[in-house]
Amino acid sequence: MDEKLTERKKRVLQALVDSYISSVEPISSSDIQKRYLPEVSTATIRSELSHLEEMGYLIQPHVSAGRVPSSKAYRYYVDNFIIDEDIDLDAMKEYLNRKYDSVAEIVKDGAKIVSDATNYTSLLMISSSDTLTIKDVKLVDMYDGSALVLIITDSGVIKDKEIKLPTSEENYIESANTLLGKCFAGRTLSQILSTHVDLDSELKAFKQIFEDVIDLLGEYKKSREGQLYVEGADKIFDYPESKNYDNVKNFMTIVGRKEKLKELMSDDGNIEFSVKIGAEEGAGLENMALVSAKYHIKGREVGQLGVIGPERMDYKKVLSVLKHLSKLIDKLDD
Amino acid sequence: MDEKLTERKKRVLQALVDSYISSVEPISSSDIQKRYLPEVSTATIRSELSHLEEMGYLIQPHVSAGRVPSSKAYRYYVDNFIIDEDIDLDAMKEYLNRKYDSVAEIVKDGAKIVSDATNYTSLLMISSSDTLTIKDVKLVDMYDGSALVLIITDSGVIKDKEIKLPTSEENYIESANTLLGKCFAGRTLSQILSTHVDLDSELKAFKQIFEDVIDLLGEYKKSREGQLYVEGADKIFDYPESKNYDNVKNFMTIVGRKEKLKELMSDDGNIEFSVKIGAEEGAGLENMALVSAKYHIKGREVGQLGVIGPERMDYKKVLSVLKHLSKLIDKLDD
DNA sequence: AATTAGCAGTCGAGAGAGGAGAGTGCTAAC
DNA sequence: GTTAGCACTCTCCTCTCTCGACTGCTAATT
Numbered sequence: 201m202d203e204k205l206t207e208r209k210k211r212v213l214q215a216l217v218d219s220y221i222s223s224v225e226p227i228s229s230s231d232i233q234k235r236y237l238p239e240v241s242t243a244t245i246r247s248e249l250s251h252l253e254e255m256g257y258l259i260q261p262h263v264s265a266g267r268v269p270s271s272k273a274y275r276y277y278v279d280n281f282i283i284d285e286d287i288d289l290d291a292m293k294e295y296l297n298r299k300y301d302s303v304a305e306i307v308k309d310g311a312k313i314v315s316d317a318t319n320y321t322s323l324l325m326i327s328s329s330d331t332l333t334i335k336d337v338k339l340v341d342m343y344d345g346s347a348l349v350l351i352i353t354d355s356g357v358i359k360d361k362e363i364k365l366p367t368s369e370e371n372y373i374e375s376a377n378t379l380l381g382k383c384f385a386g387r388t389l390s391q392i393l394s395t396h397v398d399l400d401s402e403l404k405a406f407k408q409i410f411e412d413v414i415d416l417l418g419e420y421k422k423s424r425e426g427q428l429y430v431e432g433a434d435k436i437f438d439y440p441e442s443k444n445y446d447n448v449k450n451f452m453t454i455v456g457r458k459e460k461l462k463e464l465m466s467d468d469g470n471i472e473f474s475v476k477i478g479a480e481e482g483a484g485l486e487n488m489a490l491v492s493a494k495y496h497i498k499g500r501e502v503g504q505l506g507v508i509g510p511e512r513m514d515y516k517k518v519l520s521v522l523k524h525l526s527k528l529i530d531k532l533d534d
Numbered sequence: 535m536d537e538k539l540t541e542r543k544k545r546v547l548q549a550l551v552d553s554y555i556s557s558v559e560p561i562s563s564s565d566i567q568k569r570y571l572p573e574v575s576t577a578t579i580r581s582e583l584s585h586l587e588e589m590g591y592l593i594q595p596h597v598s599a600g601r602v603p604s605s606k607a608y609r610y611y612v613d614n615f616i617i618d619e620d621i622d623l624d625a626m627k628e629y630l631n632r633k634y635d636s637v638a639e640i641v642k643d644g645a646k647i648v649s650d651a652t653n654y655t656s657l658l659m660i661s662s663s664d665t666l667t668i669k670d671v672k673l674v675d676m677y678d679g680s681a682l683v684l685i686i687t688d689s690g691v692i693k694d695k696e697i698k699l700p701t702s703e704e705n706y707i708e709s710a711n712t713l714l715g716k717c718f719a720g721r722t723l724s725q726i727l728s729t730h731v732d733l734d735s736e737l738k739a740f741k742q743i744f745e746d747v748i749d750l751l752g753e754y755k756k757s758r759e760g761q762l763y764v765e766g767a768d769k770i771f772d773y774p775e776s777k778n779y780d781n782v783k784n785f786m787t788i789v790g791r792k793e794k795l796k797e798l799m800s801d802d803g804n805i806e807f808s809v810k811i812g813a814e815e816g817a818g819l820e821n822m823a824l825v826s827a828k829y830h831i832k833g834r835e836v837g838q839l840g841v842i843g844p845e846r847m848d849y850k851k852v853l854s855v856l857k858h859l860s861k862l863i864d865k866l867d868d
Numbered sequence: 869a870a871t872t873a874g875c876a877g878t879c880g881a882g883a884g885a886g887g888a889g890a891g892t893g894c895t896a897a898c
Numbered sequence: 899g900t901t902a903g904c905a906c907t908c909t910c911c912t913c914t915c916t917c918g919a920c921t922g923c924t925a926a927t928t
Binding site for chain 1: 783787789
């Protein structure tokens with residue numbers, strides 16, 4: 201994947217992408233010479249440029265224009281020119297400290313913060329709840345022939361529902377509680393939902409309760425399944441890309457297609473940071489890029505935070521914000 | 535407010551708005567004659583048009599163009615030409631039945647449905663929870679020195695939190711439950727939060743619990759306070775208005791400003807349906823309009839559903855969808 | 869073989885001119 | 899009050915032209 205480029209080609213490519221990221225105009229050979237490579241002539245740079253174009257890194261809008269990076273160039277740029285040490289975590293930290301009082305606030309408003317700090321549209325996805333572990337299931341007597349079902353998990357009570365009790369026997373609730381606890385406690389949501397529970401015939405009296413509880417879990421899973429929040433969709437208008445109608449339309453369309461976004465954010469196994477650029481890998485992000493990071497609380501993956509914006513985005517800044525935030529959240533212990 | 539217009543002026547105005555709503559092009563005198571008033575000459579219509587323009591109902595983009603409705607014209611149109619009988623509730627009902635299995639589904643996906651059915655961007659706002667009534671407050675023993683606080687309201691359990699018990703006395707939880715029930719049951723959220731509770735000195739042992747519960751209620755209120763969901767923001771691209779950069783930018787900006795939208799949706803005392811058009815009343819909706827309706831479940835106001843789109847929107851259709859939906863939801867008794 | 873200066877060639881952006889078409893306002897007649 | 903007729907205005911489109919920005923190529927240089 202990582203094609204070999206001569207040292208000078210690398211410098212030219214980096215110069216071009218850097219320039220383009222800040223100016224958003226096609227970059228000419230003399231632009232590069234002036235600001236990045238004064239020791240060689242524009243003719244030399246031109247020959248390098250045409251070589252890089254042949255290799256697919258650059259695009260020439262028309263013959264008398266400068267060059268613009270292709271998706272392949274952005275990919276190379278992200279993979280090779282952004283090194284961790286570059287990323288200014290301290291500045292980020294300072295920024296966040298200045299703006300937010302507590303870490304809890306930062307998690308809660310994650311999407312807003314990312315959008316503010318990067319000035320791009322941000323995405324917050326809550327992970328599916330497959331690995332959620334049930335701590336206990338309890339019935340709370342409501343003294344009117346019904347009871348409240350509580351499912352207590354390692355991250356709070358997740359669902360409640362009143363159910364009618366089939367009997368008013370004194371100790372029914374107590375027995376049910378014991379039984380429910382035995383069956384569910386310590387197991388994950390997906391374990392429970394994927395196994396079929398066969399009750400001993402003597403426990404038939406609790407059948408209804410069991411089914412109710414399992415229904416509740418199913419409903420909950422469905423309702424939480426990868427919720428996605430979008431913040432700052434209008435940020436695109438801060439960038440000159442938005443002058444182009446199709447760009448804006450594509451952008452807004454994809455930002456509205458939550459299913460597509462979820463797919464884009466979730467399909468890389470165990471990579472912590474993912475960068476999708478342009479139309480590569482069938483991502484369908486023409487002229488756009490999506491950067492996303494998984495985040496954890498107390499070691500458990502709870503979701504992903506991401507940024508979507510023009511292909512020519514400030515990757516350094518975005519990665520810096522996401523990296524720092526994910527560290528911050530991970531350290532969290534409420 | 536309702537200026538007196540001659541019968542013919544009304545017809546001309548209605549014809550013009552109708553035409554414009556479907557064609558999105560300036561309407562000429564002959565357009566109106568052909569399709570709406572063949573019994574008079576174009577010259578007559580022209581003189582009516584120039585009169586209506588003087589009165590502020592119409593705008594002429596330039597001297598050799600037709601006319602376009604002003605915000606005032608849309609306002610007049612909505613107030614005078616859309617009568618309830620027009621609204622095709624049956625078609626709406628059929629549409630909803632065809633697409634959704636249950637009413638519950640309709641409520642849950644309210645925003646999506648409105649956006650689909652109208653083909654405009656929809657807004658769903660959940661009402662503030664001031665009138666939420668507490669049915670009971672309970673502590674559930676977790677058998678590890680802590681208890682779970684449950685606040686049961688007329689619309690479900692709203693918050694849970696583990697708190698540490700100050701003592702492990704046998705009957706502490708039971709007494710606390712009784713006391714909490716007495717203090718909170720049957721009162722609304724805002725009543726509780728606005729009064730300062732002074733505990734008898736003998737009940738000091740429960741002080742901490744009380745404060746925790748009140749904190750929880752406050753947090754809950756804050757978290758629910760007018761949440762706003764936007765669905766289908768990209769629908770704007772289905773309309774020719776989106777060809778204009780500023781229109782799109784304004785639209786997206788306002789759709790991103792949730793605070794502003796909440797304000798626009800909530801500030802009319804007890805009107806069930808509200809229509810805001812263009813920049814009138816300082817709404818800041820240049821070239822846009824917002825239609826919203828309150829909705830109730832079992833008589834209690836639970837939120838508002840709305841539509842935001844081009845000023846030239848299909849008011850009939852939008853009002854029809856919102857009206858029907860609100861009736862449907864109100865009848866709900868799950 | 870790599871680099872460079874010089875130059876011809878290409879293309880887009882923008883300005884200006886001109887013509888067609890649409891729709892109006894006005895006037896005079898009914 | 900209504901109408902036909904007509905002159906007038908203004909946008910939109912197309913065509914043409916020029917200017918300027920860059921490039922690619924060639925031939926000379928190191």
